[in-house]
Amino acid sequence: MRIFEGVEALDGLPVLHIRDLNALACSDLHLGYEGRMADRGAFLPKVNLRHIKDILRRANEKAHADVIIINGDVKNEFSTVHTDELNEFIELAGFLAKDLGISKIIVVKGNHDNFINRMTWREGIEVHEQEFLADGFLFFHGEKLPRSHAETMVMGHLHPAITVYDDVGAREKLRCFLSGSTAGGSRLVVLPAISYFAEGVSVNLEGVSGIAPIFKRHADIDKMKALCIGEGETLGFGSVGELKGIEN
């Protein structure tokens, strides 16, 4: 589904294809999540990395990109680098290079990505502290306001989703992209989380400005359109404001 000229949400996947950069963009991987949970007594099956690899493979079968931009939260642990984070990132980087032919990995640091430099020594990986600007595109994670401006701004961090109820009361939570514009007139896209275990924040039910400060004054969440990830397709569900307004 085309979001803006040159910016496409790949059908049914939480991944953008940006034509001019020949790049995939995704966000919020939270690698090492299961290992960290196991340390806390929840021995989850390890599926996150497998799931992310599968999504990116499907994405690049369509896009044939040679760059990937990871828009923050590659890892999960705030205070250190967990062994599992390191192992999984090395595996992912190898997979992207060898299996998908992606020559460059651009990482924008997210709030979970402290000490990430210990993981990214490999060739072909670029880490950007706060944000990454290229050809009119600005990638920033989103826990803080961006410093730069660009014609198109791409954000992560929020894990957007919507919760809707059908006519007989069934509840459904769907991950979604948010697309719209900022007060300054830039185009704005919020990426859904790619992590298996991130259920998402229901933007039509919960306040978001505490999590994502851009929605305090610089953009209106109600005017953002929710583009939901369905089964093999991405579907527009109206704007967040409209979704808030309907009688569920």
Add this chain to the structure above:
Amino acid sequence: MIEYCTSPYSREESLDCLNPFIRKWFEGKYSELTPPQRYSFKLTKEGKNILITAPTGSGKTFSAFTGILSDLMDMSVEGKLEDKIYCVYVSPLRALNNDIYRNLSGPLEQIFSRIALPLKKVTVGIRTGDTPQKDRQRMLKKPPNILVTTPESLAIILNSPRFMENMMSLKYLIVDEIHELANNKRGVHLSLSVERLCDMVGRDFMRIGLGATLNPLDEAARFLVGHRDDGAERDCMIVDATWDKNMEFGVMCPVADIVNESDEKVENSIYKRINDVITENKTTLVFTNTRSGTERVVYNLVKRFKYGEESIAAHHGSLSREVRLGVEELLKKGKLRVAVSSTSLELGIDIGSIDNVIQIGSPKSVARAIQRFGRSGHSFKDTAKGEIIVTNRDDLVECSVMLDAAKKRHIDSFRVPRNALDVLAQHLVGMSQNKRWTVDEAYSLVRHAHPYHSLDKKDFMSLLEYLSGMFVGLESRRVYAKIWYDEKERAFGRRGKLTKLIYFMNIGTIPDEVAIDVMNRENKWIGSIEEEFLSRLKPGDVFALGGKIYRFEYAKVMKAYVSDAAGQVPTIPPWYSEQLPLTYELAVEIGKFREALSSAMQGRLKKSHAAKISKNTLMPDAKALGILDSMPIDKNAKSSIFHYFAEQLLFAKHVPNDRLVLVERSRDDERTLVIFHSLYGRRVNDALSRIFAITLGDESNSDVAVNVNDNGFILAVPLSKKLSGRDIDRMVRSALEADMEHTLKSNIRRTEMLRRRFRYNAARSFMILRNYKGKKISVRKQQINSQLIFKAAEEINPNFPIIKETYREIFEDVMDLPRAKGIMDGLKSGSIKYKVIETDVPSPFSHMLVTMGESDVIMMKDRRKHIRELRRQVLSRIRKGA
């Protein structure tokens, strides 16, 4: 072999079995033997395994202990009594354990105080979760001869090598309240502990089971004694003294016309009746079916009849331990006029003398009715007295048939959960801590326990694989593995320093209750509800909480957001998740009664009777009266039942029964309703309704709202989906062709029920711990994404043991899939008929279902279609709003 004892031994024969000191004490205290004692003294002497069922006040506990005390006394006299444990007593209730401890210590004190000889005293000790560390230490040094404990503490003892040293001379095991254990995972857990104990002691010991009545008794006996190495069940003698206590009981219908009378009048009459009974007796015990019901009854009695705090009290599981103990104490002293309880007082705790039991609303099973009535009439020679006060029309029919069955001594059956893999996982971790096992040796031991006798070797192996961490890569097993397992050697054993602590800290089968915080729009906390209650709420539902009315808006992880809805009528009754399901046997009995009474009435009713029926003045003819008169029910009950049936017959021409499922197409303001009158109990209907809903959803391209109760279920689709009688007939026929298990699995995968059950099972299997590294892990944290965890496990291995167990539990313990299949087969073969009828408004027999069923939504099978349909609806609502 399992045998029934039917001829009691004589008084002399029984007393001759006892040690002289014990005999003297016994004869000094009791003038005669109670019915169970006239079997048990002799059988204990002979060293037989025994299962004794009898009501309260039958001297049941002493029927088990006297013979054992006698033997220990003999040992003392012969100088053979050592500081070792000879008898273990297990009951599921700490309160009961405390009673037993007191009731043994007292007599032992008395007995030894009268003996001049310097005999070594028989000692008794108690060990439960409440026992302080220093008492446990003391017990290690000087173990009691009789140990009183709980299933969980017993499982811990099995992994305390020093404590086990004192168990090696064990001769007797008593399992009390067996009816509270044999039908659930806690009992399954105990059955494995007992077989492990037996294995560690290295020989059989005598087993005595005690309980209220349950059916079939031989299954309960098998649960108690288990199987030998050669696969044959161990021997057991069954003593059924349930019916040796006289019982008087009946159904009381509060008004002459319960169908049409106003709720207020019904309620007034109910409370008046309760008050009358209390006034006429010294102490009355009132049972409700739910905790909230208990609170309501106490509140009303106090308000209406000015009972003071000293004469009335509530007793239920949500009250603190101190409050409950206080109430029990007051009852024992005979100080209360009335106690009101949900389930907590139906167990064997000593509550003194009760004259009369009132049950409000259906207790849902014959066994439970008998057990509750049996709480009255303290000595076995007193008559137990009880009545059920019914609250609505279906309740009335149900209770009438129930007590009629009780009169005929027809008890509904229970089921032992089979091959529960989560419970087994716990024990395998415990066993691996004890020693190195070969796979075959451990498998054989596990199969000694009756609930695992048919365990598939493949499932056993899959547990070893899971516990040894084979579902993650080698590099992670250091953290994940709970046991060491060598596939080549086919052996397993201890692994990891933390595992023993994990076992001790996470043992047991009772899930942590999850409280959902209820918040208002300003994010202020209002109160909490149970998770199960939340899972039933959909936006717009109105419910009561803490005396105020709220409208449910939406839920977020562990919070429910609501708005004020003062003055509105709740759409969800507060007892929702607490309601017990009607047993299948009783449901079928009710179906037979419906058949008998309706055919007696059929053909005699005329349209012209309508006016009399609505005024409740039609007289039953002799044939109908004959049926009603044979039942233990009052005049109001007879008249109400007769008129209820007459209404249904005149309106719909058919009364559904156990061999006739009525399928009624009707409607309400917004929806087309397909009402299935299938009186088979909620557990069966839960499965049936899903199959039909899935089929209807497929054929009408719509999600289907479902309402289920014991008497049937309703499928609802938007009015825009037109359904003719012929469409429904086609839908029924195509549902009958469905592969039930497969269809249900794909449906259940996406339900809240699965999510919750999976989390409980994951906790019991030590996959998601409740306590780890000395920290308690909040349920809130466990809650995160249990559905995602389920899906993750499924991706790794669809037969992952915890997934398999979750489906098993849902199909066998929550629902009753085997019997639901039986009904479907009956419908297919024609041994059960179905008839499609069309009505403008729902027929009388469906009114309770329409207003009080449990609701759920069955989503379309095709997820892509489902999301598209959802989008269509959302966009159309947005357009409408604009």
